Amino acid sequence: MLEVSGLAAQYGRAQILAEVGLTVAAGEVVVLLGRNGAGKSTTLKAIMGLVPPSAGRIRFRGQEIAGRPPFEIARLGLGYVPEERRIFSELTVMENLEVGRRPAPPGQQAWTPERLFALFPSLGAMRHRPGGRMSGGEQQMLTIARTLMGQPRLVLLDEPSEGLAPVVVERMAEAILALKAEGLSILLSEQNLHFARAVSDRATIIEKGRIRWEGGMAALMADAGIREQYLSV
Amino acid sequence: METLVLQALSGLASASSLFLVASGLTVIFGVSRIVNFAHGSFYMLGAYLAWSLVTALPRGHLGFWGGILAAALGVGLIGIAIETLLLRRIYRAPELFQLLATFGVVLIVQDLALLLWGAQDLLGPRAPGLRGGTMILGLRFPDYELFLIAVGPVVLLLLHLLFHRTRWGMLVRAATQDREMVGALGVNQRMLFTSVFFLGACLAGLGGALQLPRESVNLGMDLAIIVEAFVVVVVGGLGSLMGAALAALLIGELHALGILVLPKITLVLVFLVMAVVLVMRPHGLLGRAQAPAAAGAAAEPAIGATPRPLVWLGLAALLAALALPPFAGDYALSVLTEIAILILFAASLHLIMGPGGMASFGHAAYFGLGAYSAALAAKWLLAPMAIGLALAPVAAGLGGLLFGWFCVRLSGVYAAMLTLAFAQIAWSVAFQWSEVTGGDNGILGVWPDAWAAPRLVYYYLTLGLCLAATLLLRRVIRAPFGYALRAQRDSALRAETIGIDAFAIRWRAFALAAVMAGLAGGLFAYAKGSVFPTYLGIPRSVDALLMVLLGGVQTLSGPILGAIAYTGLQEQLMRLTDLWRLMLGTTILLLVLFFPQGLAGAARARWEGRHGGA
Ligand SMILES: Nc1ncnc2c1ncn2[C@@H]1O[C@H](COP(=O)(O)OP(=O)(O)OP(=O)(O)O)[C@@H](O)[C@H]1O
Ligand SMILES: [Mg+2]
Numbered sequence: 007m008l009e010v011s012g013l014a015a016q017y018g019r020a021q022i023l024a025e026v027g028l029t030v031a032a033g034e035v036v037v038l039l040g041r042n043g044a045g046k047s048t049t050l051k052a053i054m055g056l057v058p059p060s061a062g063r064i065r066f067r068g069q070e071i072a073g074r075p076p077f078e079i080a081r082l083g084l085g086y087v088p089e090e091r092r093i094f095s096e097l098t099v100m101e102n103l104e105v106g107r108r109p110a111p112p113g114q115q116a117w118t119p120e121r122l123f124a125l126f127p128s129l130g131a132m133r134h135r136p137g138g139r140m141s142g143g144e145q146q147m148l149t150i151a152r153t154l155m156g157q158p159r160l161v162l163l164d165e166p167s168e169g170l171a172p173v174v175v176e177r178m179a180e181a182i183l184a185l186k187a188e189g190l191s192i193l194l195s196e197q198n199l200h201f202a203r204a205v206s207d208r209a210t211i212i213e214k215g216r217i218r219w220e221g222g223m224a225a226l227m228a229d230a231g232i233r234e235q236y237l238s239v
Numbered sequence: 240m241e242t243l244v245l246q247a248l249s250g251l252a253s254a255s256s257l258f259l260v261a262s263g264l265t266v267i268f269g270v271s272r273i274v275n276f277a278h279g280s281f282y283m284l285g286a287y288l289a290w291s292l293v294t295a296l297p298r299g300h301l302g303f304w305g306g307i308l309a310a311a312l313g314v315g316l317i318g319i320a321i322e323t324l325l326l327r328r329i330y331r332a333p334e335l336f337q338l339l340a341t342f343g344v345v346l347i348v349q350d351l352a353l354l355l356w357g358a359q360d361l362l363g364p365r366a367p368g369l370r371g372g373t374m375i376l377g378l379r380f381p382d383y384e385l386f387l388i389a390v391g392p393v394v395l396l397l398l399h400l401l402f403h404r405t406r407w408g409m410l411v412r413a414a415t416q417d418r419e420m421v422g423a424l425g426v427n428q429r430m431l432f433t434s435v436f437f438l439g440a441c442l443a444g445l446g447g448a449l450q451l452p453r454e455s456v457n458l459g460m461d462l463a464i465i466v467e468a469f470v471v472v473v474v475g476g477l478g479s480l481m482g483a484a485l486a487a488l489l490i491g492e493l494h495a496l497g498i499l500v501l502p503k504i505t506l507v508l509v510f511l512v513m514a515v516v517l518v519m520r521p522h523g524l525l526g527r528a529q530a531p532a533a534a535g536a537a538a539e540p541a542i543g544a545t546p547r548p549l550v551w552l553g554l555a556a557l558l559a560a561l562a563l564p565p566f567a568g569d570y571a572l573s574v575l576t577e578i579a580i581l582i583l584f585a586a587s588l589h590l591i592m593g594p595g596g597m598a599s600f601g602h603a604a605y606f607g608l609g610a611y612s613a614a615l616a617a618k619w620l621l622a623p624m625a626i627g628l629a630l631a632p633v634a635a636g637l638g639g640l641l642f643g644w645f646c647v648r649l650s651g652v653y654a655a656m657l658t659l660a661f662a663q664i665a666w667s668v669a670f671q672w673s674e675v676t677g678g679d680n681g682i683l684g685v686w687p688d689a690w691a692a693p694r695l696v697y698y699y700l701t702l703g704l705c706l707a708a709t710l711l712l713r714r715v716i717r718a719p720f721g722y723a724l725r726a727q728r729d730s731a732l733r734a735e736t737i738g739i740d741a742f743a744i745r746w747r748a749f750a751l752a753a754v755m756a757g758l759a760g761g762l763f764a765y766a767k768g769s770v771f772p773t774y775l776g777i778p779r780s781v782d783a784l785l786m787v788l789l790g791g792v793q794t795l796s797g798p799i800l801g802a803i804a805y806t807g808l809q810e811q812l813m814r815l816t817d818l819w820r821l822m823l824g825t826t827i828l829l830l831v832l833f834f835p836q837g838l839a840g841a842a843r844a845r846w847e848g849r850h851g852g853a
Contacts, residue, residue: 054423080425092420094413104406105413106424156425 007032007160007191008053008084013062013072014215015052022048023215026062028193030160035182035192037206037223039199039237045215046195047089050162053193054086055079067159083111085158089165089195091149095138099129102137102148106155114157122151125181143174150181160191167201179204199237203227211236241376243499248375250495251488252384255391258487259446260464261471262398262480263439269415269478270435273326274334274652276341279465280348281440285314285447286456287352290361293451300367311445318440322433328832330432334652335598339788340831342781345461346824352458354818363451383452390449394442395484402480411435415478462777466663470509473656474516476526485524506667510660514645517657521649549796557706564698572694576701576766578806580759583705585786585798586712587755592784593792594716595748596728597647598655601662602783604642605635605753607775609760611669614682614770619675624688628704628761635757636750638665643749647742659777666775681771685764701762708755713795715751724748756783789830791841 013026023045030036038046051057053064055076064072071079080086094102103119110116123130126147132140137148146166153161166182167175175198182205186192196202202209202223209226211219213236219226226232264278292306321344329337369386372379402408414421414431422428447460471490475482490509497505516524560579564572588602609631616622616630642661646654669676676682691697715721727734727741734741764770773779782805790801808826812819834841 056419056423076419076422077425077427080423086423088420088423092417094416094420096416097409097413101409101412104409105421105426107406108425152424 007034007067008193009063009065010049010053011063013049013052013064014060015048015057016060017057021215023052023059025216026052026212027217028210028220030191030193032159032191033186033189034208035186035194035206036208036210037194037196037202038210038212039196039202040212041237042197044212046212047164048215049212050086050164050193050195053079054084054162056086080156080158081108083157083159085153085156085161087149087153087161087163087166089168091142091145093137093140093145093148093152096136098134098136099140099148100133102152103155106152108156110157114159116157117151117154119155122154125184126151143170143178146170146174146178147181154185158190160193161185163192163194165195165197167196167198175201197237199233241378243496244376245378245380246495246499247492248380248388249384250492251391252387252491253494254487254491255387255389256446256449257464257467257471257491258391258484259394259449260443260468261475261483261487262394263442263446264468265472265475265478265480265483266398266411266442267436267439268472268652270411270418271326271330271432272334273330273337273341274469274477274655275439276338276465277321277344277348278341278439278443278468279461279463280345281314281318281443282447282464283352283456283458283461284317284348285310285444286450286460287356287361287447288313288444289448289451290356290363290456293363298364298367303364303367307445307448307451310448311441314444314447315437315441318436319433321440322436325828325832326436327429327432332831332835335592335655335784336788336831336835338600338652338655339781339784339827343824343827343831345465346820346827349458349461350818350821350824356456358458360455360457362455365452369452387449387453391484391487395480398480407434466659466777467509469656470513470660472523473653473660474513474523476520476523477652479523479525482523482525504667504671506671507664510664510667513660514657517649517653518645521653553796553799560702564695569694572698573766574806574810576694576698577763578803579698579702579705580763580766581782581786581806582799582802583708583762584756584759584783585790585802586709587752587759588783589787589790589792589798590712590716590755591745591748591752592787593794593797594721594724594728595745595752596725597745597749598651599646599658599752599780600655600777600784601658601660601780602752602756603775603777603779604658604662604665605639605756606760606763606779606783607662607665607669607770607772608635608638608753609757610764610770610774611676611682611760612757613761613764614685615675617685618682624691624765627685627765628758631761631764632754632757635760636754638757639750639753640746643746643753647745647749659780662775662777662780666772669772669775676772679772681769683769685770686768687765691765697766701766704758704762708758709799712751712755716795720744720747785827785830789834 008030010029011027013023014021015023026049028036028038038049040046048057052059055071055074059072062072063070066082066084069082071082094105097105100119103122128144129147129151132144137145140148150166166178170178179201182192186205194202194206206223209221209223210217211232218236219232260278260282264275267273267275289307289310292309293303296302296306325340325344329340366383369382372381373385402412410421410426410431414428418428467490471486472483474489475486489512493509493512494505497508501508560575564575567575584606588599591597591599612634613627613631616627646657646661649657670678686692687697691700723734723739723744726739727744731741760774786801786805787798788801789805790797790799809819809823812822816822
């Protein structure tokens, strides 16, 4: 579904990504792991076209998308949930969802506000509340729901567990597993190994803008040396 | 009492028109982050187009109202053309460039309107059905004004519905907060920007068209309304529709009632209110802090050593400036004198813009203050030239200390607007206080003392003073003060943590720039023998900006090159064609589109490209 190879990106003169390659198959959840500043968010932004890639190929559903503007990439079925959430704080929950709304491709069951409220019940109780007056966890759910309104086939999810209370992380994991069960592909960026393990099939480890390790989630959990080398702080 | 009520009512009518223009301006800013100087031109074009349509169409309701609406839509289409051809290319440029580019459009539209409609004022027909008046408290009040009073709230209501009840409106509100995120959700921002621009231009066009039965259509409408609309938008809070409505009401009434209390200084009153609001609420009544534009401008290169060839070139030019003038004629001498003065003027603005990182759209205020204080001393105190020249920088410096205390607290567009407002205060004092300043006629007979009267002597005097002052400015930029100034520009927070008082540094730089601009202004007054309110006007502030940007903001030699190139260009244009505004506007657009780093920047880039980066 998504194949990235040789991806490089820079901010000004600082080279942030050097050699990033990864794949996500249909219906798969892949987690991108790495320490603070390793380049996880930048990888997701580069795939989405928010940071212009300086080299490399990004194929999504058979099409080359490197260098295209974000709105075109989104329309091909790629959803993006930013780390900072970026809720439209002046708009209500319903309005936030409306901004994300796009028609569903033929043969795909459309996400509607009602279906999303079933997935995230707490949102349904505050339909007309402005986004700026919601808790961090509620905002995180809203930003995922907003992206789902665009009827994506693959979602780039940047650290959804960050800054959330343990109970809320638990609920977030359930929601992601429910999305996976719907057949959605997900590329997740995480630092919370516990959370990543609960939801992912495979892991890719990034360090200083390069991919260092790739394999199944079970293999990673079995290899304390790799975890020690690339993930512990 | 009755007059008070009627005056308040006509204030409401003005507030309505003002709101139409300001609402478009603020909506456009909200989404595109561009402060559209050309918005006043849209207003003026609306009035002219309406005049043409209404006089051409058959008389009656359909002809009149149809003409008004068609004019508004026509202006909307012009807005689309400007957005797609120009603004779309500069959405990522620094704010000042955007402001300047839209000012280029203002100049171009002025000359085009002159070509199409001529210089004389045009009078339109009165509105069918609204020709009469209504008795209010025993006094007659025009029906058309009552109609205008209703237009404002109706448009506000319609806009509110548009922004809250339609998907398009939600997208616009979302984009006002975070346009990049809206794009990542699959919304084509280009379409959104263009449609917002269309709406804003239509509103301004409608505002202008509706003036037709009220006042004559003329070429001064654009700058008159844009300055007021800026005030409204800034007081209300950039991007806030309700803020614009509230501020339009405030400013409209201030004008209407101010005339009763202080007929001479209504303008001053308006700008004072603006200054007070901005100091109390730096983002306006209902505005909020804007997130810095995503993917901010790339870090500017530090000011390094001057490349060798440039040093030689500079020395050669200086030698020529010293040795050749005895062989030059009177005309050439006066041009050379002017260039020397403008170099200092540009260098003074460069200090706050380049190393200081502050935007000033009203630097002419200090130039004019210097010129006027020299001229006033000569006229009322019969002071010799030495006194006048000593007074000029002092007066301008005091002005800079006073205005700067307000301005350096703000940043970006807000600072640009506030400096503009202060310059307009200074301008309106010079313009309206005619007993002292001579008003529009200016002050004549400001000639140098006998010893300096020969043009050659005055040229050398000017060259000496300007050279010394410009070199002093260069010294300042390379001194610890200059480092502190650049440190606070690059990161105010970091500068504070290493013990730099950013406010004090900025304030002192602002005042120093004012002192130098004042000296330039004083020299200019004696060179020309007269002073006029135009010395303080917006076009002169823009001159200074252009010189600095033409040369390049981030190079020390930029302002010098810029002043020379700009004066030369203007001299040539003025001599070659009557349409110098058109040419100048086009030049500005070309500069902004193709030479965003200025001449010196481009030259340096070429030099470094060939000889390896410094
Ligand atoms: N806008 C930017 N300009 C310059 N450098 C940036 C910018 N954003 C990120 N960086 C740098 O790029 C590197 C990678 O950042 P990135 O946000 O991709 O890391 P991350 O793996 O997502 O980290 P975290 O776990 O903290 O979110 C960091 O060194 C960071 O300082
Ligand atoms: Mg990150």
